Amino acid sequence: MKVVIPHMGHLDIACRGALRNVGIDVVSPPRASNVSLKLGAKYSPELACLPFKINLGNFIDAINGGAKTIMTAGGCGPCRFGYYSILQERILQDMGYSFEMIRADEPDKLANLAKTLKEASGINSKFAAYKTVYFIWRRAHFLDKIIKWSDFIRPRTTEKGRLTRLCDEAFKMVDAASSLKELRAAAKKIKKSLKDIRIDKNKKPIRIGIVGEMFMVIEPFANMGIERKLGDLGAEVERGVWLSRWMNDRFHFNPFQRNHMKVAKRIARPYLKYHAGGESIVTIGKTIKFAKRGFDGVVHIKPFSCMPELVAQMILTKPLMSTLPR
Amino acid sequence: MTLKIGIPRALYYHKFYPIWHTFFTELGAEVVLSQLSDKNILKQGSDATVDEFCLPIKVFFGHVNTLLKRCDLLFIPRLISTEDETYYCPKFFGLPDMVRVAFNDAAPILEPTFNVKGEGITVEETFVDLGRSILKGKRESIAAYKKAVEKQSGFQSMVNDGMIPTEAYKILFHPSASNKLPPSPPFNSPLGKGGYSGVKGGGKGGGMKIALIGHPYNIYDSFVSMNIIKKLMERNIRLMTKEMFSDDIIKEEMKKLRRPVYWASGREIVGAANHLLYSTEVDGIIFIGAFQCGPDSLLKTLIEKEAQRNSRTPLLTLSFDEHSGEAGLITRLEAFLDMLAIRKRRGIAAS
Ligand code: SF4
Ligand code: SF4
Numbered sequence: 001m002k003v004v005i006p007h008m009g010h011l012d013i014a015c016r017g018a019l020r021n022v023g024i025d026v027v028s029p030p031r032a033s034n035v036s037l038k039l040g041a042k043y044s045p046e047l048a049c050l051p052f053k054i055n056l057g058n059f060i061d062a063i064n065g066g067a068k069t070i071m072t073a074g075g076c077g078p079c080r081f082g083y084y085s086i087l088q089e090r091i092l093q094d095m096g097y098s099f100e101m102i103r104a105d106e107p108d109k110l111a112n113l114a115k116t117l118k119e120a121s122g123i124n125s126k127f128a129a130y131k132t133v134y135f136i137w138r139r140a141h142f143l144d145k146i147i148k149w150s151d152f153i154r155p156r157t158t159e160k161g162r163l164t165r166l167c168d169e170a171f172k173m174v175d176a177a178s179s180l181k182e183l184r185a186a187a188k189k190i191k192k193s194l195k196d197i198r199i200d201k202n203k204k205p206i207r208i209g210i211v212g213e214m215f216m217v218i219e220p221f222a223n224m225g226i227e228r229k230l231g232d233l234g235a236e237v238e239r240g241v242w243l244s245r246w247m248n249d250r251f252h253f254n255p256f257q258r259n260h261m262k263v264a265k266r267i268a269r270p271y272l273k274y275h276a277g278g279e280s281i282v283t284i285g286k287t288i289k290f291a292k293r294g295f296d297g298v299v300h301i302k303p304f305s306c307m308p309e310l311v312a313q314m315i316l317t318k319p320l321m322s323t324l325p326r
Numbered sequence: 327m328t329l330k331i332g333i334p335r336a337l338y339y340h341k342f343y344p345i346w347h348t349f350f351t352e353l354g355a356e357v358v359l360s361q362l363s364d365k366n367i368l369k370q371g372s373d374a375t376v377d378e379f380c381l382p383i384k385v386f387f388g389h390v391n392t393l394l395k396r397c398d399l400l401f402i403p404r405l406i407s408t409e410d411e412t413y414y415c416p417k418f419f420g421l422p423d424m425v426r427v428a429f430n431d432a433a434p435i436l437e438p439t440f441n442v443k444g445e446g447i448t449v450e451e452t453f454v455d456l457g458r459s460i461l462k463g464k465r466e467s468i469a470a471y472k473k474a475v476e477k478q479s480g481f482q483s484m485v486n487d488g489m490i491p492t493e494a495y496k497i498l499f500h501p502s503a504s505n506k507l508p509p510s511p512p513f514n515s516p517l518g519k520g521g522y523s524g525v526k527g528g529g530k531g532g533g534m535k536i537a538l539i540g541h542p543y544n545i546y547d548s549f550v551s552m553n554i555i556k557k558l559m560e561r562n563i564r565l566m567t568k569e570m571f572s573d574d575i576i577k578e579e580m581k582k583l584r585r586p587v588y589w590a591s592g593r594e595i596v597g598a599a600n601h602l603l604y605s606t607e608v609d610g611i612i613f614i615g616a617f618q619c620g621p622d623s624l625l626k627t628l629i630e631k632e633a634q635r636n637s638r639t640p641l642l643t644l645s646f647d648e649h650s651g652e653a654g655l656i657t658r659l660e661a662f663l664d665m666l667a668i669r670k671r672r673g674i675a676a677s
Contacts, residue, residue: 047623077588078413080405083624086584105585151653273429274404276419305378307620311420314376316407318427 001073002027002104003120004062006055009135009218009243010215014140018132020033020178022121023068027067029058032221036061041090049080050167050303054222056088063092069100073107073121079277079308110251118130137253139174142187147227149194151238154231159197164228166193211240211283211311212301218243223301230299238295239287241279264289271315278308300307329355329460332397332433334389334593335362336416337382338405340491340542341569344498345478346401352470353462358397360389364550367392372648374428376411378555381550381647382543382618383417390425391664394432399460401436407443415621436460439542492546511514522647532665535607537566539599540592540614541622544646551614552652557659562641568598575601587628592621599629603637610666612659617647640666 002025005012016026019097030036032054040057059070075082089101102120105150106112108280114129123129150167157163170193173186208230216222248254249261264285265275271288273279287298302309331350333339339346339359350357360367363385371388393400402422405414422437439457441447450471457467477498484494536558538545545551545567558565576597580586587593595613602611613629615622626643633641642662644655 007637045623045627046620048627049620049623074585078419080417080620080624082588083486083585087624087628089584090628094634120387224577272423273437274419274423277416280416280420301569305620305623307416310376310378311424314379314424315420315427
């Protein structure tokens with residue numbers, strides 16, 4: 001079965017190699033472009049948040065390209081994301097498209113993800129479903145690592161073009177890996193090739209943290225490639241939001257990895273006592289952490305009218321004032 | 327000395343004031359309520375917040391500002407969920423925290439967290455905790471809570487009988503002022519409850535029934551809604567709002583959706599609107615939303631899509647922000663009412 005997954009960073013690559021094993025063929029929609037954003041925006045509610053419009057643009061592109069099945073996530077609040085797919089389905093239907101939508105209703109619950117997978121793929125073992133989600137996480141984790149390495153190397157090298165090329169190749173290698181063994185082999189090769197890039201070890205680039213709404217931070221099209229751009233300008237960027245970390249905070253695949261959500265909650269508590277949905281409390285916790293670690297700056301990315309990040313934005317002014325070393 | 331507790335006349339004041347007010351006064355505290363919203367309050371609110379906030383939040387911050395020096399404690403509940411099905415909008419999750427950032431000279435804040443869905447703490451337990459934070463014992467708090475619930479349900483039944491909440495507040499909290507009001511004749515509709523019209527006699531509206539649907543703080547704050555309730559009542563139009571619906575109807579409507587709406591107000595907004603779109607209870611529906619409102623941005627489209635199918639009740643959607651002008655509202659309102667009047671004359675009217 002062919003399914004389309006909307007773009008969100010490298011989510012499609014992380015899923016593809018894992019879902020291939022259970023007979024689901026993940027097709028990536030054309031990489032979001034301004035044309036497809038315009039199309040998405042045209043049919044979206046005027047004041048829906050940006051990820052909604054980009055998603056919808058992806059779906060329209062994909063269906064126009066012959067896709068019949070969309071796979072996406074639902075949720076139960078408190079922010080708008082949980083209702084995205086319901087309304088998007090309705091909008092696409094009203095546009096006259098016929099398609100099927102597979103929805104993971106509670107993407108933050110492992111059991112629910114596994115159940116959705118089981119239903120979609122027709123595999124009948126629960127274990128195989130869990131294993132598939134685990135493999136998605138491993139893949140996402142490794143893809144995140146590649147980005148992390150590249151964020152470190154980029155400001156320190158003059159071979160920026162080569163780095164970009166190697167990263168693109170690395171993504172392709174992960175995409176092709178169908179088992180943990182193949183993934184490990186790919187990892188080895190990728191590490192070696194990245195080590196080959198000449199870096200200036202003595203350079204102390206300025207350091208910039210990036211926090212904000214999940215989609216906006218990890219999807220380069222939405223944030224206009226800010227991560228790479230800052231790196232090209234000579235800054236070392238560190239993200240506060242990662243797909244694999246989001247998964248591990250909820251599914252605990254690696255029990256030894258810190259639960260970043262919990263840590264952020266603890267740090268942010270004097271300023272925001274309750275997580276206000278989305279990444280709000282992570283935004284605050286990570287910003288404080290970056291400031292304490294002596295970062296030179298933090299970029300907070302949020303789509304217009306995003307409720308959780310607006311709460312964070314309002315509160316951020318205060319912790320920054322009192323924790324930034326001066 | 328009695329403890330003075332400041333309650334901003336904004337946001338969920340418009341729904342939960344009876345229970346809050348009674349709870350505190352039963353425990354011997356004095357409730358200090360901010361004045362009615364006006365331009366000045368909005369100005370103070372926008373100065374204190376980030377520009378992107380929705381109108382109701384800005385108005386709320388303005389109210390808080392007027393209370394800063396007038397009370398010992400500010401009451402700003404953290405509304406997360408008060409029932410199993412729904413959450414409040416994320417902006418309510420961080421409301422007390424945001425107030426602390428905006429006003430560093432704020433009085434200490436009473437910030438009970440209502441979180442039935444997430445933490446399974448009942449509303450009663452939260453009130454007992456709240457009582458404890460003003461040094462009242464459990465038994466006292468429970469007694470006060472019982473009285474408060476009674477008052478809230480008394481209010482709710484007035485509303486169920488078709489009285490606009492603002493009018494009910496006048497009767498409940500300013501009995502002397504309400505004497506001057508014309509009697510409120512509730513009428514029966516197929517729902518078993520109806521609308522309310524404060525003014526008798528003719529007028530352009532000529533016995534029409536209209537539903538005003540939106541967040542309570544958008545509808546009942548006469549400054550935010552640019553007095554839409556009065557404007558309609560002066561035209562002798564009977565009004566209905568979502569608070570008048572029984573939960574059964576809302577539940578029924580939610581079942582028809584692919585997935586129930588998970589916001590507290592949103593659920594009632596969509597439920598009431600979708601129900602009325604296909605019934606003959608009202609002649610028209612007016613949806614009032616805040617321009618920068620997150621939930622509204624999706625819910626409005628959901629309702630509009632339903633209206634585009636083949637619903638029978640006309641729908642007008644209005645969105646307000648700081649810069650909305652009254653002239654624009656009147657033009658759109660008049661046009662809508664004219665259209666409804668023509669429909670009514672042609673006999674495509676509510677029963
Ligand atoms: S986090 Fe913000 S931008 Fe993302 S779906 Fe929720 S409201 Fe929209
Ligand atoms: S529900 Fe809408 S109007 Fe109410 S606080 Fe949230 S964003 Fe503002």
